[in-house]
Amino acid sequence: MKSFSNTYIFIFxxxxxxxxxxxxxxxxxxxxxxxKRNVEINKKQNILTSINIESTAKNAEELYTKFITESxxxxxxxxxxxxxxxxTIDMKKEISKPIAxxxxxxxVSNVNNTKQYxxxxxxxxxxxxxxxxxxxxxxxxxxxGANFAHKGETPGLGAEIDTKAFQxxxxxKQIFDESGTFVSVRVLKGGTANPESNHEVDGISGxxxxxxxxxxxxxxxxxxxxxxxxxxxx
Amino acid sequence: xxxxxxxxxxxxxxxxxxxxxxxxxxxxxxVLGICSALAVTVKMKPAFVMAISVMVxxxxxxxxxxxxxxxxxxxxxxxxxLVVIAAMVILVDQILKAFVYDISKQLSVxxxxxxxxCILMGRLEAFAMGNKPxxxxxxxxxxxxxxxxxxxxxxxxRELLGSGTIWDYKVVPDSFYQFGYQNNGLMxxxxxxxxxxxxxxxxxxxxxxxxxxxx
Numbered sequence: 374m375k376s377f378s379n380t381y382i383f384i385f386x387x388x389x390x391x392x393x394x395x396x397x398x399x400x401x402x403x404x405x406x407x408x409k410r411n412v413e414i415n416k417k418q419n420i421l422t423s424i425n426i427e428s429t430a431k432n433a434e435e436l437y438t439k440f441i442t443e444s445x446x447x448x449x450x451x452x453x454x455x456x457x458x459x460x461t462i463d464m465k466k467e468i469s470k471p472i473a474x475x476x477x478x479x480x481v482s483n484v485n486n487t488k489q490y491x492x493x494x495x496x497x498x499x500x501x502x503x504x505x506x507x508x509x510x511x512x513x514x515x516x517x518g519a520n521f522a523h524k525g526e527t528p529g530l531g532a533e534i535d536t537k538a539f540q541x542x543x544x545x546k547q548i549f550d551e552s553g554t555f556v557s558v559r560v561l562k563g564g565t566a567n568p569e570s571n572h573e574v575d576g577i578s579g580x581x582x583x584x585x586x587x588x589x590x591x592x593x594x595x596x597x598x599x600x601x602x603x604x605x606x607x
Numbered sequence: 608x609x610x611x612x613x614x615x616x617x618x619x620x621x622x623x624x625x626x627x628x629x630x631x632x633x634x635x636x637x638v639l640g641i642c643s644a645l646a647v648t649v650k651m652k653p654a655f656v657m658a659i660s661v662m663v664x665x666x667x668x669x670x671x672x673x674x675x676x677x678x679x680x681x682x683x684x685x686x687x688x689l690v691v692i693a694a695m696v697i698l699v700d701q702i703l704k705a706f707v708y709d710i711s712k713q714l715s716v717x718x719x720x721x722x723x724x725c726i727l728m729g730r731l732e733a734f735a736m737g738n739k740p741x742x743x744x745x746x747x748x749x750x751x752x753x754x755x756x757x758x759x760x761x762x763x764x765r766e767l768l769g770s771g772t773i774w775d776y777k778v779v780p781d782s783f784y785q786f787g788y789q790n791n792g793l794m795x796x797x798x799x800x801x802x803x804x805x806x807x808x809x810x811x812x813x814x815x816x817x818x819x820x821x822x
Contacts (some may be wrong), residue, residue, distance in 0.1 A: 377680035385680055389687060393694045400701050407705035415708060430708070525716050528649040529770050529795040579792055 416460075422540075423506035423520040424482045424489050441491075444480040449473055451600030464495035464504060464594075472597055479598075482508065489517045492598060496590025499582040500525045503534065503590060507543070513602045516558065519543040521587060531583030542574040548595055555599050560588035615741065623745040627753035629815075633726045634757040635808045636818060640726040644758055645800040647717050651774050654762035656710050657717055658755030660703070662748060664695045664721055665730060669747035671695075672735040679736070688731040689722075696721045726754055761803045769794030 377385075414430055417437040421428045428436045444459035449472055459478035467475045480491035488511040495504040505521035519540045526532040533539050546558045556572050563578030576584025613620070633639045647657045668691045672679075679687050700718045703711035711718070721727070730750050735743040766772055768791045771779035779788070793799050812818045 382680045382683055386683060389690060393690055397694060397697055400698055404701050404705040411704065411708035
């Protein structure tokens with residue numbers, strides 16, 4: 374076996390590390406615009422799914438401009454914040470802030486001449502973050518559509534939250550009860566939700582922690598919009 | 608060493624491709640790469656993309672290591688191998704994110720986990736460090752194919768019995784469910800993957816007595 378001097382080993386490893394670092398940075402920089410665009414398109418697709426509009430990566434932008442009529446940011450006391458771009462707000466950062474300081478994005482869409490309010494939600498699943506969009510009818514209580522996504526929930530169990538079957542259960546449920554109190558939509562243990570209730574859906578059997586995550590995410594995110602909803606209802 | 612040129616697909620080279628599919632299969636015979644075989648085989652689609660990614664990473668890192676094998680100081684060779692694998696995995700991950708975003712979303716963390724796949728280190732250390740680039744390339748493809756075949760078989764059974772679908776298409780008719788048929792929840796969990804691997808190993812050794820250890 375050849376023997377190598379310490380100097381050689383040092384030079385070899387330095388050259389290797391620099392070469393690899395250069396290669397990866399070049400790759401990261403050249404691919405970044407594509408990745409950013411993918412993330413944006415994916416976000417638009419998610420918003421569109423929450424208002425029950427099917428889209429593909431190709432027509433997402435066109436449909437987005439067609440159906441989403443305006444977007445703005447509100448504060449937790451219910452007033453509109455001027456000059457903020459709702460689309461670029463990172464929900465992960467907003468959720469980690471104290472409730473009073475959060476900036477809350479709202480997307481307003483128009484499907485079949487009715488108005489929907491699309492609310493982004495963000496929370497914790499079992500293995501990582503879960504997020505999504507919930508759209509409300511213009512009574513600001515009935516859910517028009519919902520879309521959830523996740524980073525790495527268990528396939529076949531928690532990961533089922535991103536399926537149509539699970540998301541469809543939310544349609545028609547109400548986040549306020551008859552007296553106008555905020556009750557959210559509870560995600561209960563699989564098979565225990567009362568089918569007649571307007572505020573309960575079945576969770577996923579075997580995906581309990583993810584289901585609880587969705588439950589808490591809805592309660593946490595939707596409740597902070599309550600002051601703003603009260604403002605426009607007046 | 609003779610200087611005469613070996614044909615590209617000599618019988619020795621063909622063997623590099625076919626051996627890992629059967630009698631020296633990385634998963635069932637060498638019992639390497641079990642961890643990822645458990646993790647990504649719940650459904651067929653991610654298992655397939657995982658298999659392709661492993662193939663690319665293994666083939667390319669094998670070739671790279673084989674090219675520089677004579678200048679790698681033996682004392683730091685494991686680190687060098689790891690750096691090459693890690694760089695390749697990150698590259699593959701970035702490319703998937705840029706051009707096939709949907710699939711990369713499905714695979715999420717699993718692509719990163721290729722780094723921890725023992726088959727990669729095993730092949731680099733055992734083969735690429737001592738063989739020419741072309742042979743190493745074939746060895747990489749062969750071993751990754753051996754890995755892929757097992758992944759596809761396991762995920763086929765796990766998806767069929769665990770979710771009632773194949774490649775995300777429903778194959779178990781609704782009428783079955785009405786008669787009380789239920790998807791097997793255990794199939795979705797990792798222990799069942801281990802049992803399926805065990806069954807494959809059993810079948811393979813029952814058919815080929817040479818593989819049974821004599822002790």
